[in-house]
Amino acid sequence: MEDRLGALPFAAMSAAQQVAAQAVIDGPRGALYGPFVPLIRSPELMTAAQRMGEYLRYRSAIGTRLTELAILVTARHWSQSVEWAIHEPIAREYGISDAMIAAIAARERPPAMAPDEALVYEFCIQLHQQQRVDDATYAAALAAFGEHGVVDLMGINGYYTFLAMVMNAAQTAVPPSPATPLP
Numbered sequence: 705m706e707d708r709l710g711a712l713p714f715a716a717m718s719a720a721q722q723v724a725a726q727a728v729i730d731g732p733r734g735a736l737y738g739p740f741v742p743l744i745r746s747p748e749l750m751t752a753a754q755r756m757g758e759y760l761r762y763r764s765a766i767g768t769r770l771t772e773l774a775i776l777v778t779a780r781h782w783s784q785s786v787e788w789a790i791h792e793p794i795a796r797e798y799g800i801s802d803a804m805i806a807a808i809a810a811r812e813r814p815p816a817m818a819p820d821e822a823l824v825y826e827f828c829i830q831l832h833q834q835q836r837v838d839d840a841t842y843a844a845a846l847a848a849f850g851e852h853g854v855v856d857l858m859g860i861n862g863y864y865t866f867l868a869m870v871m872n873a874a875q876t877a878v879p880p881s882p883a884t885p886l887p
Contacts, residue, residue, distance in 0.1 A: 709742035709874040720747040728754050732762055738786050739867040742874035753866070760860050765853040769798040770824045774860045776800070777828040780808050780886065782868035789881035809886055823848055824857065831861050 717725060724747035725736050731754070736744065743750035764771045772795035779787035792805060804821070807814040817825060827845050830837045837845070845854050870876075878885070 705875045707875055707877040709745060710877065711736075711741050712744060717744065718747070721745075723747070724751045724754075727751060731758060733758075737879060738790055739871050739876065742870055742876055753863075756859070757863055757867070760856065760863050764856040764860060766824070766849055766857055766860075769795075769800065770820060770857075771860055772798050773800050773804070773821055773824050774828050774857060775864050776805065776808050777825060778832065778861055778864040779868065780811065781828075781832040782865065782872060783886060784864075784868035784871060785878045785886050786871050786876050787864060787868060788886050789878050789883045792883035793881065806884075809884065820848060827857060828861055831858070832865075 712721070714722060714725060721744050725740075725744055728736050728740050728750075733740075733754075740750055740754060743753060761771060761775075762768075766774075772791055775787060775791045776795050778784075779791060788809075795805060796802065800821075801814075801816075804814040804817060814821075814825065823841070823844055826841050827837055830841055842854070845857065849857065
């Protein structure tokens with residue numbers, strides 16, 4: 705597959721694109737990569753998206769480990785290889801087990817999860833597969849994470865779905881990664 709919206713040289717970008725790109729480069733990501741490569745074509749959209757993503761990825765109310773788990777479930781649901789390549793090693797670094805990662809990649813329920821991981825997994829699976837979350841799972845998430853955490857968890861699913869749609873349509877090239885590619 706050919707990357708439909710590949711990297712633009714910084715010098716070839718419009719002034720608005722350069723400002724938006726520099727904001728990403730100067731932020732915690734440190735470079736313009738992944739979904740921001742196609743999104744730079746719409747600098748205002750990219751700026752809004754990257755600000756939301758910066759919050760959800762680095763400061764969500766559910767913490768980095770559970771955020772990365774939610775990202776993997778979302779990436780797998782959308783068969784999004786770029787997000788998987790970026791986030792699989794990060795998830796592992798933050799304590800998501802190899803067995804969980806392999807099960808998610810295989811579209812199987814992980815065999816052993818901590819209670820908070822099982823809750824996030826179930827919440828995400830329901831949201832993606834049924835487009836809603838049942839009352840029992842919602843109540844458990846509310847008890848575990850509070851309203852702030854539940855809203856952030858919904859936001860993580862929605863944000864990474866948005867990025868998956870952008871990159872799937874743009875056929876964004878998968879970066880080199882130590883991650884095991886999605887089947």
